[in-house]
Amino acid sequence: MRFDVLTLFPDMVRGPLEHSILGRALAAGRLEVGVHDIRAHGIGRHRVVDDTPYGGGSGMVMRVDVLDAAIAAVRRPDSRVVLMDPAGARFDQAAARRLAAVPHLVLVCGHYEGVDGRVREHLVDEALSIGDYVLTGGELAALVVLDAVARLVPGVLGNPDSLAEESFSGDDPRLLEAPCYTRPATWRGWSVPEVLLSGHHARIAAWRRERALALTRRVRPDRLAGPPAPAEE
Ligand SMILES: C[S@@+](CC[C@H](N)C(=O)[O-])C[C@H]1O[C@@H](n2cnc3c(N)ncnc32)[C@H](O)[C@@H]1O
The missing domain is CATH 1.10.1270.20 (tRNA(m1g37)methyltransferase, domain 2)
Known part of the structure; x- marks a missing residue:
């Protein structure tokens, strides 16, 4: 199974993947994980990824055009693309089992005030929340999903x-x-x-x-x- 994580903070995601069961599964080639910097698809010389919200309000919103390009760069015909989102369906063990049967899982991490609503409406297959609280970004949520799904992939756990x-x-x-x-x-x-x-x-x-x-x-x-x-x- 392959995972691709789209994030503005790749190092936040890479660190935890180096250890313990996931680290061993990656080293043994039982899983593949790509971590991609959304900023590589940012606009202009300054690689801008966000803008102020239409209609006013606080915070910055991640742009749909930037996320469209970031998702297109990794999406395959057999991908399931998941947006990490407090307004998503609650992630649980049944969802982990369902996603462990997918050959390619793409996890999209929001940040700041969140992502343009058109990402959820048009660019991803589903949105998942890890609980009724707000994190600063989707990286920890994506790692929770990745960990829970990856340990169900045959060969990842020493004792299935x-x-x-x-x-x-x-x-x-x-x-x-x-x-x-x-x-x-x-x-x-x-x-x-x-x-x-x-x-x-x-x-x-x-x-x-x-x-x-x-x-x-x-x-x-x-x-x-x-x-x-x-x-x-
Ligand atoms: C500060 S949050 C945005 C919160 C948004 N303004 C709201 O009120 O729902 C920034 C990003 O963190 C991630 N995030 C925060 N809490 C989450 C949760 N409980 N489950 C999944 N992702 C979460 C999402 O990717 C979100 O776009």
């Missing part, structure tokens, strides 16, 4: 089994994952639940499911509001 067992995944994606523990079995009097030391796989699986349900009911009751998964039925 973990994908089926984690929050928002597996046979009941409504659930958060049950808490996990490791050595020491007791620390400052805090003991690991006995069942996890029993070696009894069926009892451990039942305990994990029960704890996942209880945790979800306590911290995210909204996730259980829909119809139950077949396993729970």
Whole structure:
């Protein structure tokens, strides 16, 4: 899978890609990421990328002609072009799964007051928000999307089994994952639940499911509001 990120601050995006799982996947060629400076498509000698908003108001707006050129330079017939936008659909694990099946994902980062409305209306395939808050720019949002999508690409995670067992995944994606523990079995009097030391796989699986349900009911009751998964039925 290939990602291309369009940004005014390429170094903000490149740094986090050098580390850990994504860094290894990139080095091994399991993913490709291009990071492109939108300013390369800026207007005139000063490579201008923004202008004042029509109708007045504060801040500067990123120009549609500049973004049109930046997107055209990377778009392929099989691309999905996504604008990072607080007014976009909420990004979640289901969206990550959907985007992980796309061969080429282009992430467009806004900045300043945002981007000209025609970018969303005519130039991108969808807009995504990572939550109900406003960031200074789309770079951190694009990295969140890139990270969540990339780890679902086959070969990126060392242990793909973990994908089926984690929050928002597996046979009941409504659930958060049950808490996990490791050595020491007791620390400052805090003991690991006995069942996890029993070696009894069926009892451990039942305990994990029960704890996942209880945790979800306590911290995210909204996730259980829909119809139950077949396993729970
Ligand atoms: C300062 S924000 C613009 C906010 C815009 N004026 C508004 O009120 O909705 C600049 C850029 O950051 C990115 N951004 C900010 N918050 C975001 C969020 N929650 N999700 C995705 N992108 C976000 C977008 O690319 C946006 O164009």
